[in-house]
Amino acid sequence: MAMRDVLCEELYKLMQNDEKVVVIDADLAKADGTFNLRKSFPDRAFDVGIAEANMTSIAAGMSSYGFKPWITSFTPFVSRRNADQIAISVAYSKQNVKIVGTDPGITAELNGGTHMGIEDVGILRSIPNTVIVEIIDEVQLRKAIPVINDYHGCVYLRMFRKDCPIVTKEDYEFDLFKADTLKKGVDVSIFATGIMVETALKAAEILNEKGINAEVINIHTIKPIDKETVIESVKKTGAAVVCENHNIMGGLYSAVAEVTARHCPVKLVPVGIPDVAGEVGKLPYLRERMHMTVDDVVNAALEAKGLL
Amino acid sequence: MDLKEICKEIRCETLNCIGSIGVGHIGGCLSVAEVLTVLYFKHMNVDPKNPHMEGRDRFVMSKGHAGPAVYATLAVKGFFPRSELLTLNKNGTxxxxxxxxxxxIGIDMTAGSLGQGFSCAVGIAIASKLSKDNAYVYSIVGDGESQEGQIWEAAMYAAHRKLDNLIAFTDYNGYQIDGSLDEVCSLGDLEQKWKAFGFDTVVIDGHDIDAIDVAITNAKDCKGHPHMIILRTVKGKGVDFIEAKKPGNHSMSLSTDDVKNAIEQIRRR
Structure with a gap:
C-alpha cells in the first residue's frame, strides 16, 4: 500500500477519535493522500492554497486554541521554504504542530532537484524544540502516527509517499525516542534512516559473506537521537557507517558524529547525498548518481574497518 | 476612569516600561495606545483574574516589537502588577x-518575526469558529509589516473563509526603520488593497478613541467578511520630542529625564 494512503487512513482514525485533530494542506493534498479526509471531516481537513508559510502559522494559531494540527507538503516546501514559521510560530512558541514532509531527498525522483529536500533535517535539527522522525515503511508508519500525535510539540515526519519495501515486522512497537536494532552484529555499526534502511540490511548480508558481521540500526528519530544505542553499538564495533537520504552535512551523519565525537570517537563513514544538488531521475539512477547503492554501503563499511 | 484617562495611563506605563531599561521600540508603542485602550477596556471579553478563560477574545500583536505597549495595557488592566513593567528585557525577564x-500572562500569541502573527490570528479565528464559542480575534499589523508577503497570504485566506470574527488593525504611522514607507516601499492605496482582498475596510484617525470604538462596533455588525480598520497614527504619539525623531523613534534611547518629561507632557494633555 502506498505510504500516502496509509497516512490518510491513520489520520482518519485520529480524527475520528479526537475532534481536536485537524489536517491542513497547501495544494498537495491529492499528492500526499490527505485529500479524501475532507469528505469525512469538511471542517477539520482543509486547504490554504499554495501558501506554506501561512499554513504553518495558521496551524500554530489553531494549536494555541487547543487544536492538534497536522500539516503536509513536499519535504522542501514544508521545511526549507517555511523554516522561519516553523522556528518561531511553532517551535519557539512551543505549539503542538505535526509537520509531514513527503518525498525527501532522491525520492522526489522526476520532480527533480527543485523538489528535493536534501537539507530539511539539517535546518530542522538546528531549531530548538523540534523532534525529527523518518519513517521507513507502512507498518512503522501505522505504529508511529498515534505515538507522534500523543507527543505534545513540534514533530517533523519525513517519508516517501509511494510504495516502500516492508522492513518492519507486524509485532513492532514504535518508541519515539528509541532506535531499532534490526540486526545484531559486532564488527561494524550501520546506522540508517529512511529508504537507506533496506539498503543497509542488504549490504549487511553481503558483508556477512565477506566475514564481516554488521549491526544494523534504524535511527527513525534523528532528533533527539538515541545516544545510548549509538554509543553502545560503536563501543562494541569500533567502526561505523551512516546511511541517509539527505545531504551528508547536517543530517544523520552529523547527528551520529556529534554523539561519537564526544563519547566514543570511531571512524565514521557517510553514505548519503554528497553535498551536490539534486536532479531528475528514477531512484536506481539517483542512487548510482549520489553513491547511495548497496555496494556503496558495503564499501563504506570496508573503509570504516580499514579494509579498503 | 474614562477611556481617555486609561489611555494616558497606558502611555505613561509604556514610557516607564521602556525607560526602565533605557532603550526600546517607543515609537510604534505610543502609536497604538488608543486602540489597545478601546480593545482591553471596552470590547474584549477577557478576565485578568482568569487569563486562560475558555472562549475569551484573543489578541495578537503581530508587530511584536510593540510588546511594551501591550504589557502596559495588561498591567493597567490588572493581569500583573505595574511594578513588573520595570523588568523589561532584564535578565530572565x-x-x-x-x-x-x-x-x-495575558499574551495570546508569540510574535516578532513579522508577518507570522497575523497568520496565527487567522488560525485562531478558524479555531474559534470550529469551537463555536463566538470569540473575536483582534490583531494589530504594522504598516511596515504589511510589506511581508505572508500578511497577504493570510488576508486572502481569511476572506476565503469569511472569518468575520477576525478584526484586524493596521498601525499606519508611515515610518519604518530605514525611513518613511513611501521612501522605502510604499504600500500604495492600502485601503483599496484590503478591500480588494475581501476585507470590510475602513480608515480612521487611530488616535480618536470614539472613532475606534465605533469602527469595532460596526465591524462586529458586518457579517461574512473579515475586517480591517486602518488606523492613521503618528509614530511616537503624545510626546513632542519622540514624535520629532521619526523614523529614529522606532527604537530610541530614553533617559530618566526623558521619561519624566514625556510623562508630564502626557498628563498635561
Whole structure:
C-alpha cells in the first residue's frame, strides 16, 4: 500500500477519535493522500492554497486554541521554504504542530532537484524544540502516527509517499525516542534512516559473506537521537557507517558524529547525498548518481574497518 | 476612569516600561495606545483574574516589537502588577522586547518575526469558529509589516473563509526603520488593497478613541467578511520630542529625564 494512503487512513482514525485533530494542506493534498479526509471531516481537513508559510502559522494559531494540527507538503516546501514559521510560530512558541514532509531527498525522483529536500533535517535539527522522525515503511508508519500525535510539540515526519519495501515486522512497537536494532552484529555499526534502511540490511548480508558481521540500526528519530544505542553499538564495533537520504552535512551523519565525537570517537563513514544538488531521475539512477547503492554501503563499511 | 484617562495611563506605563531599561521600540508603542485602550477596556471579553478563560477574545500583536505597549495595557488592566513593567528585557525577564505567550500572562500569541502573527490570528479565528464559542480575534499589523508577503497570504485566506470574527488593525504611522514607507516601499492605496482582498475596510484617525470604538462596533455588525480598520497614527504619539525623531523613534534611547518629561507632557494633555 502506498505510504500516502496509509497516512490518510491513520489520520482518519485520529480524527475520528479526537475532534481536536485537524489536517491542513497547501495544494498537495491529492499528492500526499490527505485529500479524501475532507469528505469525512469538511471542517477539520482543509486547504490554504499554495501558501506554506501561512499554513504553518495558521496551524500554530489553531494549536494555541487547543487544536492538534497536522500539516503536509513536499519535504522542501514544508521545511526549507517555511523554516522561519516553523522556528518561531511553532517551535519557539512551543505549539503542538505535526509537520509531514513527503518525498525527501532522491525520492522526489522526476520532480527533480527543485523538489528535493536534501537539507530539511539539517535546518530542522538546528531549531530548538523540534523532534525529527523518518519513517521507513507502512507498518512503522501505522505504529508511529498515534505515538507522534500523543507527543505534545513540534514533530517533523519525513517519508516517501509511494510504495516502500516492508522492513518492519507486524509485532513492532514504535518508541519515539528509541532506535531499532534490526540486526545484531559486532564488527561494524550501520546506522540508517529512511529508504537507506533496506539498503543497509542488504549490504549487511553481503558483508556477512565477506566475514564481516554488521549491526544494523534504524535511527527513525534523528532528533533527539538515541545516544545510548549509538554509543553502545560503536563501543562494541569500533567502526561505523551512516546511511541517509539527505545531504551528508547536517543530517544523520552529523547527528551520529556529534554523539561519537564526544563519547566514543570511531571512524565514521557517510553514505548519503554528497553535498551536490539534486536532479531528475528514477531512484536506481539517483542512487548510482549520489553513491547511495548497496555496494556503496558495503564499501563504506570496508573503509570504516580499514579494509579498503 | 474614562477611556481617555486609561489611555494616558497606558502611555505613561509604556514610557516607564521602556525607560526602565533605557532603550526600546517607543515609537510604534505610543502609536497604538488608543486602540489597545478601546480593545482591553471596552470590547474584549477577557478576565485578568482568569487569563486562560475558555472562549475569551484573543489578541495578537503581530508587530511584536510593540510588546511594551501591550504589557502596559495588561498591567493597567490588572493581569500583573505595574511594578513588573520595570523588568523589561532584564535578565530572565517575563517581559521580552517581542510578545511571548510562554513568558507573559495575558499574551495570546508569540510574535516578532513579522508577518507570522497575523497568520496565527487567522488560525485562531478558524479555531474559534470550529469551537463555536463566538470569540473575536483582534490583531494589530504594522504598516511596515504589511510589506511581508505572508500578511497577504493570510488576508486572502481569511476572506476565503469569511472569518468575520477576525478584526484586524493596521498601525499606519508611515515610518519604518530605514525611513518613511513611501521612501522605502510604499504600500500604495492600502485601503483599496484590503478591500480588494475581501476585507470590510475602513480608515480612521487611530488616535480618536470614539472613532475606534465605533469602527469595532460596526465591524462586529458586518457579517461574512473579515475586517480591517486602518488606523492613521503618528509614530511616537503624545510626546513632542519622540514624535520629532521619526523614523529614529522606532527604537530610541530614553533617559530618566526623558521619561519624566514625556510623562508630564502626557498628563498635561
Amino acid at each position: 517575563k517581559l521580552p522586547s517581542h510578545c511571548d505567550m510562554n513568558k507573559t
